[in-house]
Amino acid sequence: DIEQLARLRQLSALDLNRLAAMRDLAIAVAFNGSGLQAGLRAVARLNEAKAWEAYFIRNGASCQMMNAFFKIRRKVTLRRRRDCGAWRPSGRLPLPDRATRQRIFRTWLAIEEPNPRERYYRLHQAFRHLSIAVLEAVVRKFEAGK
Secondary structure (H helix, E strand, O other), rough: HHHHHHHHHHOOOHHHHHHOOOOOOOOOOOOOHHHHHHHHHHHHHHHHHHHHHHHHHHHHHHHHHHHHHOOOOOOHHHHHHHHHHHHOOOOOOOOOOOOHHHHHHHHHHHHOOHHHHHHHHHHHHHHOOHHHHHHHHHHHHHHHHO
């Protein structure tokens, strides 16, 4: 009954506890098992996507990469960078020395993961001192044959 639900909403936690302790009152919660399982999977996927997104933002992924991997617009990327303290000046990034660039590209080629997001994550794990945007620039430069 709608009136009973309205009265339940108005009860304090102490009154709800007293109500639940009454012997002749049964309170139960029912779940749709398959629906709950699907919902839990969806929440887990969403949490994983948000964790990936936060990792890439914190570690300096470019706006183009954030758009390609997460469908996040430039303004949102810039705001999130600022919010987490990962701001960087705009413009061309300074690339590491030639030997480091070659090591980066050899590592990139050795990563057999087909998913580009996972592949950049693994590359960044090998070169944590560099931003993901720098790694992306090095990879693109080598792949373009420059």
